[in-house]
Amino acid sequence: MSETPVRVRFAPSPTGKLHVGGARTAIYNWAFARANHGTFILRIDDTDPERSTEENTQIILRAMRWLGLDWDEGPEVGGDFGPYFQTERAEMYRAAAQRLWDMGLAYPCFCTPEQLAADREAAQARKDPFQGYQRRCRDLSREEAQARIDAGEPYVLRIKVPADRGDVVVRDAVHGEVTFAARELDDFVIQRTDGTPTYNFATVVDDAAMGITHVIRGDDHLSNTPRQVIVYEALGAPVPTFAHISMILGADGKKLSKRHGATNVEEYRDAGYLSDAFVNYLALLGWSLDGETTIVPRDVLASQFSLDHVSKNPATFDPKKLDWIQAEYIRSMSDQEFADEIMLPELHEAGVIGGDFEADEAWVDALAAIVKPRTKFPADVVSVTAPVFATAETLVYDEKSVEKGLAKEGMGAVLDAAREALAGLEAWEPAAIDAALEPLPEALDLKKRLVFQAVRVAVCGNLVSPPLGETMALVGREDCMARIDRARTMAL
Numbered sequence: 393m394s395e396t397p398v399r400v401r402f403a404p405s406p407t408g409k410l411h412v413g414g415a416r417t418a419i420y421n422w423a424f425a426r427a428n429h430g431t432f433i434l435r436i437d438d439t440d441p442e443r444s445t446e447e448n449t450q451i452i453l454r455a456m457r458w459l460g461l462d463w464d465e466g467p468e469v470g471g472d473f474g475p476y477f478q479t480e481r482a483e484m485y486r487a488a489a490q491r492l493w494d495m496g497l498a499y500p501c502f503c504t505p506e507q508l509a510a511d512r513e514a515a516q517a518r519k520d521p522f523q524g525y526q527r528r529c530r531d532l533s534r535e536e537a538q539a540r541i542d543a544g545e546p547y548v549l550r551i552k553v554p555a556d557r558g559d560v561v562v563r564d565a566v567h568g569e570v571t572f573a574a575r576e577l578d579d580f581v582i583q584r585t586d587g588t589p590t591y592n593f594a595t596v597v598d599d600a601a602m603g604i605t606h607v608i609r610g611d612d613h614l615s616n617t618p619r620q621v622i623v624y625e626a627l628g629a630p631v632p633t634f635a636h637i638s639m640i641l642g643a644d645g646k647k648l649s650k651r652h653g654a655t656n657v658e659e660y661r662d663a664g665y666l667s668d669a670f671v672n673y674l675a676l677l678g679w680s681l682d683g684e685t686t687i688v689p690r691d692v693l694a695s696q697f698s699l700d701h702v703s704k705n706p707a708t709f710d711p712k713k714l715d716w717i718q719a720e721y722i723r724s725m726s727d728q729e730f731a732d733e734i735m736l737p738e739l740h741e742a743g744v745i746g747g748d749f750e751a752d753e754a755w756v757d758a759l760a761a762i763v764k765p766r767t768k769f770p771a772d773v774v775s776v777t778a779p780v781f782a783t784a785e786t787l788v789y790d791e792k793s794v795e796k797g798l799a800k801e802g803m804g805a806v807l808d809a810a811r812e813a814l815a816g817l818e819a820w821e822p823a824a825i826d827a828a829l830e831p832l833p834e835a836l837d838l839k840k841r842l843v844f845q846a847v848r849v850a851v852c853g854n855l856v857s858p859p860l861g862e863t864m865a866l867v868g869r870e871d872c873m874a875r876i877d878r879a880r881t882m883a884l
Contacts, residue, residue: 398430399605402463403595406436407443409656410455412648412709413610413640416674420637421608422461423675423697433602434466439478439594455657460667460690465602473602478594485589488597488627489549489582497626498582500537500547501529524578525550549583551593553622560618565635565699567611572618580619592619600629608699611636635699637678638706648709664769665714669721673714677707687720715768722767727760730767735760738773744781759866762858779852780866784874790854794882797849802838804883806846809836811876820869822861829860850879 402418404410410418425432434456438444453467465471475481492498503511503525511526529537530552541547560572582593589597599607614636624631640648648655660670672688679702681688688696722730736756739745759780766776779787797803813828829847833840848860851872857863864872 396605398425398428399433399603400425400430400608401433401435401599401602401604402461403435403437403598404452405440405443406438406445406448406452407440408448409658410452411656412674415455415459415657416640416677417609417637418456418459418461419671419675419693420635420679420697420702422463423693424606424608424699425464426694427697430605431464432461433471433473433604434463434469434476435598435602436467436477437591437595439588439591441479444479451658455661458661458667459657459671461671478598481594481598482588484601485583485594485597486587489589489593492551492582492626493549495626496552498549498551499530499532499579500541501525501550501579501581502540502545502547503528522575522578524576525580527579530579546585548581548585550579551582551622551626553577553579557622560621562614562617562621562634564614564617565606565633566638566702566704567614567636570614570617577618577622582623592616593623596620596623596627596629599632600624600627604632606633606635606699608635608637611638635702637702638704640677641706641708643708643710645708664771665718666721669718670714672721673717677709678703678705686717687724719768722764725764727757727764730764731756731760734767734770735763735773735777738770739777739781742774744774744777755866758862762862762866766858776858779854779857779863782853784871784878787853787875787878789849789879789882793849793854797845797855798879798883800842801884802836803842803846804880806832806836806838806843807850807876807880807883810843810847810850811873814869814872814876817869820865822859822865825864826861846883847876850876850883 400421402414402421404414404418422432424430436449436452438449449467456463463469465473466476489498493500507528508525511528515522515526529550537547557574557577559574560577562570562572564570580592581590583589617634617636621631642648657670661667668690671690671693675688675693675697676686679697681692681696681701722734725733736745736749740747740749759777763773763776767773782788809832810829813832814825817824817828829844832838833843836843844860845855848857849855851860851864851867867875
């Protein structure tokens, strides 16, 4: 671990919702900070006034909270290195740009777009290996430049890349040593004509001011890195460790997009995915604990995450694997956890139970025990529990189930026998109910499947339901008998 305390940031642009790729970047930054006892900063890069909105900012913050990625500095939290919105840091960018000009490390450029285009075409025509900005204004005197500015001539501010700088070598924690040819580095713009900073300048000013030690981001930013290194050097700021993570692909091998299905975080939240399961899955898209472990709880991720286990190869988003991880997280819950965190909230949300709902704790646990194995998503709870919360009068009978399970010769006799067997039970408990029904197939000389199908449809309304004994115990003796009586009118 470095002696310098780890400080990382996630800096989304509020031009849209938080997408899967951005969420994974946030997870890696958060986990790296937590594993190294460092600081995780959330910064909103809202310098695109036409596309950045307050609504999108709130959507991003809401998604971050749902993901459970608590930030140590940033919006709603504060910190010693704010403000944490780029639009509120404009004066810092102007001051930094002015300082570089005063030091002779930047200069005003008055070249028009037409001049720049002509220079580019000329460089291409003569097959010049350097086809960037031709440095026309690099050697203007300070006095001449100031006079042209005072005269109202439009200009941008360009950084002065040292003529002897040589290749930029980036030691990337994921990709290893990456070399960028010096001939590709022109004197790029750091401040636009309207005084606003360019991305490569603003992000470095911010990262330097905030003491960022590691920049963990998507590898689509790798090409920006040499220019940013030049800015760090000009500012006299330490260059952070970079870690560029691979893109996420769809099943077709192309970059994940809307054509592959849901792409933003809130779509997965609304679909019923558990936050822990979703974070676990995204973390595995490019990182592994040991090459084998699939279920990585949040506390393990926060203590064991390291950049050495991040792959440089693109990851493929697999919805089936996500669903499997979701099921594993639900399965690992205790019955009480499942009841408190999923089952009861879902039933309340659906209006199945009200705020005044009261039930014996053992009854709720028993319900959770039969519902949990049949729940892939929270919304499943309502359909799985429907037979339990219905009454003999309100129970909905599935037409196909009635046709298959009741509307057959002899099924009336099955229900009569079942009612008689159940009527004599002293204890209305799952084991006793199952034991009372068990002898019926032999006594009636019918296949077991036919007998239990009839009883199941009578009590539950369909052929697919949780275990019969457990369900009937939860429904209660009186209502079960009433359901059998009602079903008797449908049986032959």
